[in-house]
Amino acid sequence: MSDRNRAVTIADVAARAGVSQASVSRVLNGKQSVDPAIVQAVQAAITALGYTPSVAARSLVHGRNDTIAMVVPDLENPLFQGILRGLSRAAAADGYRVLVADTAEQVDEEEATALEARHRCDAIVLCAPRMPEERLQRLVARIAPVVVVNRPLPGAQVPIVGVDYARGIRDLVDHLHGLGHRRFAFLSGPELSASNAERLRGVADAVAAEPGITIDVIEGGSRLDDGYEAAEYVDAARREGVTAVIAFNDLVALGLMTRLRELGVEVPGDLSIAGFDDVPMARFATPPLTSMSVPRGEIGAQVWTRLRTLIAGGPIEHTVLYRPRLEARESTSRV
Amino acid sequence: MSDRNRAVTIADVAARAGVSQASVSRVLNGKQSVDPAIVQAVQAAITALGYTPSVAARSLVHGRNDTIAMVVPDLENPLFQGILRGLSRAAAADGYRVLVADTAEQVDEEEATALEARHRCDAIVLCAPRMPEERLQRLVARIAPVVVVNRPLPGAQVPIVGVDYARGIRDLVDHLHGLGHRRFAFLSGPELSASNAERLRGVADAVAAEPGITIDVIEGGSRLDDGYEAAEYVDAARREGVTAVIAFNDLVALGLMTRLRELGVEVPGDLSIAGFDDVPMARFATPPLTSMSVPRGEIGAQVWTRLRTLIAGGPIEHTVLYRPRLEARESTSRV
DNA sequence: CCCTGCTGAGAAACCGCTTTCTCGCTGAGA
DNA sequence: TCTCAGCGAGAAAGCGGTTTCTCAGCAGGG
Numbered sequence: 192m193s194d195r196n197r198a199v200t201i202a203d204v205a206a207r208a209g210v211s212q213a214s215v216s217r218v219l220n221g222k223q224s225v226d227p228a229i230v231q232a233v234q235a236a237i238t239a240l241g242y243t244p245s246v247a248a249r250s251l252v253h254g255r256n257d258t259i260a261m262v263v264p265d266l267e268n269p270l271f272q273g274i275l276r277g278l279s280r281a282a283a284a285d286g287y288r289v290l291v292a293d294t295a296e297q298v299d300e301e302e303a304t305a306l307e308a309r310h311r312c313d314a315i316v317l318c319a320p321r322m323p324e325e326r327l328q329r330l331v332a333r334i335a336p337v338v339v340v341n342r343p344l345p346g347a348q349v350p351i352v353g354v355d356y357a358r359g360i361r362d363l364v365d366h367l368h369g370l371g372h373r374r375f376a377f378l379s380g381p382e383l384s385a386s387n388a389e390r391l392r393g394v395a396d397a398v399a400a401e402p403g404i405t406i407d408v409i410e411g412g413s414r415l416d417d418g419y420e421a422a423e424y425v426d427a428a429r430r431e432g433v434t435a436v437i438a439f440n441d442l443v444a445l446g447l448m449t450r451l452r453e454l455g456v457e458v459p460g461d462l463s464i465a466g467f468d469d470v471p472m473a474r475f476a477t478p479p480l481t482s483m484s485v486p487r488g489e490i491g492a493q494v495w496t497r498l499r500t501l502i503a504g505g506p507i508e509h510t511v512l513y514r515p516r517l518e519a520r521e522s523t524s525r526v
Numbered sequence: 527m528s529d530r531n532r533a534v535t536i537a538d539v540a541a542r543a544g545v546s547q548a549s550v551s552r553v554l555n556g557k558q559s560v561d562p563a564i565v566q567a568v569q570a571a572i573t574a575l576g577y578t579p580s581v582a583a584r585s586l587v588h589g590r591n592d593t594i595a596m597v598v599p600d601l602e603n604p605l606f607q608g609i610l611r612g613l614s615r616a617a618a619a620d621g622y623r624v625l626v627a628d629t630a631e632q633v634d635e636e637e638a639t640a641l642e643a644r645h646r647c648d649a650i651v652l653c654a655p656r657m658p659e660e661r662l663q664r665l666v667a668r669i670a671p672v673v674v675v676n677r678p679l680p681g682a683q684v685p686i687v688g689v690d691y692a693r694g695i696r697d698l699v700d701h702l703h704g705l706g707h708r709r710f711a712f713l714s715g716p717e718l719s720a721s722n723a724e725r726l727r728g729v730a731d732a733v734a735a736e737p738g739i740t741i742d743v744i745e746g747g748s749r750l751d752d753g754y755e756a757a758e759y760v761d762a763a764r765r766e767g768v769t770a771v772i773a774f775n776d777l778v779a780l781g782l783m784t785r786l787r788e789l790g791v792e793v794p795g796d797l798s799i800a801g802f803d804d805v806p807m808a809r810f811a812t813p814p815l816t817s818m819s820v821p822r823g824e825i826g827a828q829v830w831t832r833l834r835t836l837i838a839g840g841p842i843e844h845t846v847l848y849r850p851r852l853e854a855r856e857s858t859s860r861v
Numbered sequence: 862c863c864c865t866g867c868t869g870a871g872a873a874a875c876c877g878c879t880t881t882c883t884c885g886c887t888g889a890g891a
Numbered sequence: 892t893c894t895c896a897g898c899g900a901g902a903a904a905g906c907g908g909t910t911t912c913t914c915a916g917c918a919g920g921g
Contacts (some may be wrong), residue, residue, distance in 0.1 A: 217900090220879080226900080251877080295614070552870090
């Protein structure tokens, strides 16, 4: 864009090489056979002039530009970072580039950002955990081809790749149950978060399935501070008999542990704590944090296969959910 | 791009409104006065047809698209995340959008990625801490307008915004010196990293300025693991009399502290430890980590003011370096 | 009442590239 | 030797907008 540097167009190259624009284009794309002498001349002209084709012109003509966009609410979230990595690698293998648009948690912006992004890219990977369902439905219809990440969308005409949070929570409860815990607290995430709702479903399932256990739900959030600030409530619950806490995610768990230490509560001696996501910091915490690991890169790769199918005009493939894997560490122990 | 949905072009709108394309364009851009009746008709047609102008066509014609790209080596680095935030906010205020291209630490890709990005955006914010200087010089010339972040580039025709790492290290050494420390270790970062070189310069300055102190340099890295793995060497240095360690960044410091705890080394009792960057996790560590805070959002905003000037055809403004601020916490104490 | 100047809408050129269409040329088959 | 298919290069038509140019229509001044 706005190239002071490159006033050089395909016409300049053609002129210098003494051939037509069409020939230059053919050489560039290598689709048809062209006289080796012309190829020579064109390539010489290109390097001499330092020519690079205009992306805008190119995408105007074929209506695509081999670029997809990933719209995320929060680039600081290690989950999205990992998915982005996996997605970028997979897409790159097919000659596609990935751009990122961070909506900074502004739900209102997500819609505009996604539409905007869709305008300059061939497809969208959408992470919008807080967008109301019906708005999301409408949006998804407008920006197809699109793959939705990490939230359910009943009956939607869109591929979904995500994490089975409910199952993960259940597995985590089972782990703790096996350690003898019966009274739990769940430190919940953002109220509107879809993945929090899934986790809560897991909590409910666990209570229903496992007779004799109780799970208190304490309001939390999604960041370090939220965990830190919830510690007093958690401690109060502990005094009432809770022996294990499941936090919305690792950051919350880490913040919680920090404050508990200040309060003199020993982990896991007085209280077992588990997180979710298995962020890199988890195993470096004091004590190392038990967490549920999700295959971030794998999710990204899977998103790409679905998106590629869609771009090629294929069908909407089935939803796939990854089951988190328990990473038992020292923050949880026998009661 | 590739719009199955939107086959609707400006011509369709014009036809439906019964006016010329030119009028539709005028209504869209509001540059000239047009008959209110036409405005009405056009707007009605637009909403009826769900028309949205093609970004590609638009950028083809005026050679710009009000979008800039930030090229980063590692989106997981909280520093870049913060800068991105600040940049996005500032640019948004002027109607610009920011896209992100992550080069995944592949130095070889940085060049291609930056060129690519420059093709679809009006300007570039370049973070390339490991790219050899002369290559960077050439690249910068090709992708102007561009602002370089967080690395010096002597004599370059490009605005630079960064952190005064050398000064930060000196201030940190002074802090520790004030606590009575005389023998230090610096756990260095990636060998080719420009900011590591700056830090090493700070180390050298400190040794030169402060008689009677020594600073051993231990090879490290930039991530949690690197700190963890360097712990044995650090511990050995401690046995030889080192009382304070300055890590390349907070992640390294956190990894180091984890391993030291396993080794039974008390922080700060046996050894004071400081990091750099003041990442969110720093104050939640055990013990809370002394660090040098850098104004990430502010840097991003400053980058934008410089880039905006450049885009508007203004001069290359002077380099600006932010001086990190000491956040003294409990990981450092009197010797 | 006629001429001039101005406003605003439509026609058309153009941004830089791809792709179809056309046509000259070559070589094979009759 | 002549015809015709086939190949490859150039001309030209878009892709979807913006912007210049042109010109009709109107108001104001002489």
